[in-house]
Amino acid sequence: MRAAGRDALRATVVDAAGEILAKEGPAGLTMRRLAAALGCTTTVLYTMFASKQGLIDAMYREAFDRLTARMRAIPHDAPPAERLRLGGLAYRENALSSPQLYQLTFGAAAPEHTPGPEARAAAEASLEPLIGIVQACIDAGLFRPEDPRFIAQVLTAAAHGAVSLELSHYFWSQAEAEQRYATLCAAAAQAFAR
Amino acid sequence: MRAAGRDALRATVVDAAGEILAKEGPAGLTMRRLAAALGCTTTVLYTMFASKQGLIDAMYREAFDRLTARMRAIPHDAPPAERLRLGGLAYRENALSSPQLYQLTFGAAAPEHTPGPEARAAAEASLEPLIGIVQACIDAGLFRPEDPRFIAQVLTAAAHGAVSLELSHYFWSQAEAEQRYATLCAAAAQAFAR
DNA sequence: ATTGTGCTATAACGCTGTTATCGTAGTCGA
DNA sequence: TCGACTACGATAACAGCGTTATAGCACAAT
Secondary structure (H helix, E strand, C coil), X not given: CHHHHHHHHHHHHHHHHHHHHHHHCHHHCCHXXXXXXHCCCHHHHHXXXXXXXHHHHHHHHHHHHHHHHHHHCCCCCCCHXXXXXXXXHHHHHHHHHCHHHHXXXXXXXXXXXXXXXXXXXXXXHCXXXXXXXXXXXXXXXXXXXXXHHHHHHHHHHHHHHHHHHHHCCCCCCHHHHHHHHHHXXXXXHHCCEC | XXXXXXXXXXXXXXXXXXXXXXXXXXXXXXXXXXXXXXCCCHHHHHHHHCCHHHHHHHHXXXXXXXXXXXXXXXXXXXXXXXXXXXXXXXXXXXXXXXXXXXXXXXXXXXXXXXXXXXXXXXXHHCCHHHXXXXXXXXXXXXXXXXXXXXXXXXXXXHHHHHHHHHHCCCCCCHHHHHHHHHHHHHHHHHCCEC
C-alpha cells in the first residue's frame, strides 16, 4: 500500500497549494513558497508533480472533486424541483467559497494550463450529479424529455456565466450579483419546462 | 496635439501586444518580447505604460472597445427582435475572433489584474449598445418594462457563460457549443418576454 | 556656445520554473 | 558485520521574467 501514502502526501501538498492560492493569489503560488510552507525543497515537488503544470492539474482535479462532492450532498429524496434549486445554490456557494480555485478551472491563474486526461474526467464527473437531478425532473414531468446532459450543460453555462461576472466584479454589489444569478438560472431552467 | 501622436503610438504597441498574445499565448507576452517585436527596449514600454499591468489595462480597454464597436455596428433600423439576435451572434463572434483577448477581460492571462477606472468605464460602455437594444424591445412590447440594464446584464451573463465554457473546451465540438450558446441566449431572452 | 532637460540603451537586482550535481541514508547480498 | 548499490533530497546553478538605477545622448532655451 505504498500508493495510498503517496496519494495522502499529494493531497497534503495540494491542500497547502490551495491555501497559498486563496491567501496570496495566483502570483503568490510559486514552487519555492510552496516548498517553504511544507518545509521541504522544490526537488520534492518536482519528483511528485513533474512540473508546476502537474501541480496545477492536481489542483484542477481537486476543484472539480469539491464541486462533485457538494452536488452529491444534495438529498436524493427531496422533490426534483427542490433538488434543482439546491443545486443552483450549491454551485454558486462552491465558487464563492474558494474563488481562486474556482477560477483556476476556467483559465484564470493558469492561462496556459490544459487539463490532463484525469482532470478532464474529473470535470466530466462533476456534471453527473446535476444530470441525475435533471433526469429526475424529466421523470417527474417537470422537464421535457430531452438529453439530460445537454440540459445540464446549459444550466451549468448559465450558473457559470453569472458567477464568473460576479467574480470579475462586473456587478456593483453582492445583492445584485445574487439577483442576476437567480434570474439567469431560473430562466435557463424555465426553458426546459414542459 | 502631442497627445494624438502619443495615443497612436500606444495603439500601435497595444496592437503588437495583441498579436503576440494571440500567436504565442499569455506566457509569450513578455515585455522583452514586445520590445523586440517593436524594435525598441523595455524602457520605452515602461515610460509609456508604467508597468506590465498598465499594458494589460490598455489591452483590456481595447478588448471592450472592440466589443462596443461590434455591438454598435448592428443596424438601428432593424426590428428589435432581429437586433437582439444579431447582438447575440456578435458577442460570440467577437469572443471567438480573438479568444485570448476576450479571456483577458475575465481574469485569464492576467489573474492579478484589476482594471483601472478607464478600463472599468470601457467595460461599462460596452454594455450600452445592448441596453439600447433591450430598451427597443421594451418599447416594441416584446419585453416587460423592467430595468433595461438589469436585463442586459443577465443576457450578457448568459452569453458569457456559454462562450466561456466553449473556450475552456468543455464542449466536444463547435457545433455543440453553438447549440448550447443559442439555447441559453434564447432562454435568457425568453425570461423577459411579456 | 553653453546649460539644462527629457528620453533611451545598458546593465543590474531579485524573483521565477527547472534541473544537474552531489551527498547521504537505507537496503540487499555475502 | 561489512560493503555495494539504489533511491531520494539538498545545494546551487541556468535562463528568463518584471522592473529600475545609471549613464549617455539629442535637442531646446538662454
